[in-house]
Amino acid sequence: MKKVTLEMLAEKAGVGIATVDRVLNERGGVKPETVRKVLIAARAAGLQRLLPEENSHPWQIEVFLSSLESFFFRQLAKEFALVANNLGYRKITLHRTLVPESEPDKLAKKIKQSSNIRDGIIVFGHNYPIIYEALTYCMEKGVPVITLATDLPNANRLCHVGINQYQAGRTAGLLMSKSRTTPGTIIMVSGRVDFHAHIQRVAGFRDMIEQRAPHLALHEVLAGQDEPDKIRSLLNTVLKRNDNIIGLYNTGTGNSDISKILRHYNLDKSCLYITHELSSVTRQLLESDQLDYTLDQNAHHHATSAIHIMLRHLEQGYKPDTYSDGNVDLRIVTSENMS
Known part of the structure; x- marks a missing residue:
């Protein structure tokens, strides 16, 4: 034979x-x-x-996350590990790779390499042409990609999993407009101004304030860039010159420093303070009445939704809607409903 x-x-x-x-x-x-x-x-x-x-x-799935030492990404990494463990090693092998947000070339290269050895890819990445190119490369090889947390509009991907960032900004604006009924100035502190999530949050907040609260004056955005020294410098400069600050919205990190500065200027009780994520820092600030609201993205929901959509696609050929299948509900957290 x-x-x-x-x-x-x-x-x-x-x-x-x-x-x-x-x-x-x-x-x-x-x-x-x-x-x-x-x-x-x-x-x-x-x-x-x-x-x-x-x-x-087992399905070989790789998750690319930011190496930024923020609460959200630390929690995301843990949640993905928990989901994979619950599914079992015979069902899925999860590979987690952390890449600096400032190195899109490195992320794009790793995405392409991963497409040669993985069944599916879940990626947090920003709006750079080279990332779009890498996702198209994966599509051409037949490897499904799910984008996570930060949207990449019109990218070649299976779907997007995350909150609506523009809606999150509008939600913060609605809370601010309903709480501040007398004239005054509102400060916006932004994370990286070139990152889509922060751009959308600021746009949503601004649109809601202009629509619902014309009596509130919006100070130009303080581009803190998630850098503590820059946030402190910018905020100190504004607060020294303006004595009618009645609200502050922070789209990124630096909440501990912001809280200290507000206390220094005796604004910790009178300035309505809104930010994002229920971390150990924001939890403590809520408990001590130094923070009014935090808008939590729900890292657990991100991880479970992304994995389950990916498996459903790989096993059944399911084609999810770009946004509705992976939509994550935003949670408004106060000192009264923390869990």
């Missing part, structure tokens, strides 16, 4: 030799329909060896 070779099976199945090798040796990273084709070809050719089961390998 003629020896059955990898080349013969690859030709019969209509795939590459490397794919046949991955299937027969259970290395993963191959779609179920492709696995099925290879095994059918192997059986038809009379390959004399124990063949793997069609769905025996």
Whole structure:
């Protein structure tokens, strides 16, 4: 009987030799329909060896997150690990990779490399052309990508999982406008002004204030860039010159420093203070009545939704809606409803 070779099976199945090798040796990273084709070809050719089961390998999924030492990303990394552990090692192998937000070239390169060995990719990335290019590369290779937390409009991806950042800004603006009924000035402190999430939050906040509270004056945005020294310098400069600050909205990090500065100018009780995420810092500020509201993105919901949508797509071919399937509900947290 003629020896059955990898080349013969690859030709019969209509795939590459490397794919046949991955299937027969259970290395993963191959779609179920492709696995099925290879095994059918192997059986038809009379390959004399124990063949793997069609769905025996765990799905190989890589999650790219920011290496920024913020509460949200630390929590996201933990939540993804918990979801994978609950599903079990036979179901999924989760690979977590942290990349600095300031290095889009590095992230794009890693995304492309990952598409050669993973079944699916979940990525937090910003609005850079090279990231869009990397996602298109994945699409052309047939590797599904889910974007996370920060939207990349019109990118080639399976869907987006996250809150509506513009709506989050409008929510902060609504809380501010309903709470501040007398004239005064509102300060906006932004994280990275070139990042889509912060741009959308500021735009939503501004639009709501202009729409609902014409009696409130919006100070020009303080571009804190998530840098403590810059946030302190900008805020000190404004507060020294203006004695009618009645509200502050912070889209990014630096809440501990902002709170200290407000206390220094005796504004910690009179200035309505709104920010994002329920971290250990914001929790303490809420408890001590130095912070009024924090808008939490719910890291757990991000992780569970992204993984479950990805698995449903890989196993059933499900095509999610770009936004509605992965929409995460924003949670408004006060000192009374922390959990």
